Amino acid sequence: MAITDLLDAALDRSVVLGYTSLGSRLRRRWWPADPAPGSLAGKRVLVTGATSGIGEAMAGSFARLGATVHVLGRNADKLAGVARELRLEHPNATIVEEVCDVGDLDAVRDWGEAFADRVPGLDGLVHNAGTMTDTRTESPQGHELQLAVHVLGPHLMTELLLPALTAARGIVVWMSTGGMYGAALPDGEDAIEYRDGTYRGVSAYARTKRMQVVLADAWARRYDGTDVRVESMHPGWVETPGVATHLPRFRSLTRPLLRTAEDGADTAVWLVATRPPSEPGHLWHDRAQRPTTFGWQRDQDPAAVARFLDYVAISTETPPDWD
Ligand SMILES: NC(=O)c1ccc[n+]([C@@H]2O[C@H](COP(=O)([O-])OP(=O)(O)OC[C@H]3O[C@@H](n4cnc5c(N)ncnc54)[C@H](OP(=O)(O)O)[C@@H]3O)[C@@H](O)[C@H]2O)c1
Known part of the structure; x- marks a missing residue:
């Protein structure tokens, strides 16, 4: 070594x-080397949660590499402001605004079907949108909100955009967090939905981010041998509006050492631009594959993984085609 x-x-x-x-x-x-200048010319990439922090920086990095960038946000005015800035900074890039609340499954379905009709091929999809709520909150369909935003909405979106991803040999990247190392996959519907009265915002966040890593790996297995690639990553600790709002104490302790948003976005941009070979687990950080669990942690129970995947498929009314 x-x-x-x-x-x-x-x-x-x-x-x-x-x-x-x-x-x-x-x-x-x-x-590994940076993507070559212009390496995404003629390619089309969609970034969710592009109105702030890592997603906004990522949209800029994709534009710099020549991609047409679809920036997705839930607030049309905020999105228009970010798109305006991106166009000023990257006058040769095409920036397309996409309004959708990824935590609302009906909105994702409506938007996703319309997107699939108007966009024939998608080279990259980054599930970056993220949130943290202090008290247990429900999405319009009655799902715990972080589960809806981090897991169910992105899963449904992936499913709806599969024809476009397949047409372009696309890659999907899920933006997880290193905090998921401390969280086991919950087992059973009540635990997954945090209906057991034990809700804490930070642990719900870590659990749904663990779910993202498990789900990305399941997607990668499902599409193994095809041209569609699915990976997950974590960005490290990054100075963003989200951290300032949700983790002010953590921010004040770590601020001098936090990464820039562009640094946090780096591995997602590199994955989409270079499509490196990848092994099961499919979790990345700083342009290298990382373990999904460490030795002192409980290994994932395959039966709990299967129950989780089934719950995702049932909740989103998508095919339960896991192996
Ligand atoms: N910063 C870190 O240190 C860190 C570490 C590990 C992982 N991450 C992950 O990195 C991602 C980006 O985080 P960030 O730090 O850049 O946070 P941020 O500044 O709060 O940005 C989050 C983005 O997600 C969007 N979003 C939230 N809920 C949404 C919804 N229902 N529908 C559509 N968009 C929604 C936000 O939109 P609005 O602008 O409308 O709020 C915003 O654009 C998250 O997935 C986070 O978990 C961050």
């Missing part, structure tokens, strides 16, 4: 060193 592999793994296990800007500053010395 190369010395840089050992150093990279040590950074990852130390958490603080790996997840902060120190991690990317060091790894930049040995990680």
Whole structure:
């Protein structure tokens, strides 16, 4: 094993060193090459949660590489402002505004069907939209809100956009968090929906982010051998409006070491632009594959994974085609 592999793994296990800007500053010395300038010319990419933080920065990075960027947000006015800024900064890029609340399954279905009708091919889809609610809140369909925004809405969107992704040999990237390492996959509907009275915003966040990693891996297995790729990633600790709003104490403790939003977006952009080979697990951070669990954590119970995947399919009225 190369010395840089050992150093990279040590950074990852130390958490603080790996997840902060120190991690990317060091790894930049040995990680794979940047995508070539113009490498996304003629390609089409969709970024959810593009009105703030990592998603907004990611849209800019995709535009810089020449992609047509579909920026998706739930607030049309905020989205128009972000799109205006992106067009000013990248005058040669095509920026397309997409309004949809990804936590509302009816809205996702309406928007997704219309998108599939008007867009024949999609090269990249990044499920980046994220939220955190302090008290248990429900989506319009009665699902716990973080579950709806992080898992059910993106799953339905992926399903609806599959023809466009297949046509373009597209790649889907799920934006998870390193915080999911501390969360096990909940087992059973009541636990998945947090109907057991134990709701805490931060743990619900970590659990739904664990679900994203499990779901991305299941999608990757389902589409193994086809041209569609599915990966998940985590961005490290990043200075964004979301962190300022939801984690103010964490932010004040770590602020000098937080990554920039562009740094947090880097691995998603690199994955879409370069489509590197990938192994089961399919979780990435700083342009390298990472374990989905560590030794001291409980391995995922395959039966609980199967029950979770079935619940996702039933809740979104999508085919339960898992192996
Ligand atoms: N920052 C970090 O350190 C960090 C670490 C690990 C993982 N992440 C992940 O990275 C992603 C981006 O986070 P961020 O820090 O950039 O947060 P942010 O600044 O709060 O941005 C979140 C984005 O998601 C959008 N969004 C939220 N709910 C939505 C919904 N129902 N429908 C459509 N869009 C919705 C927000 O829209 P509005 O503008 O309308 O609110 C915003 O554009 C999230 O998935 C987060 O979990 C971040």
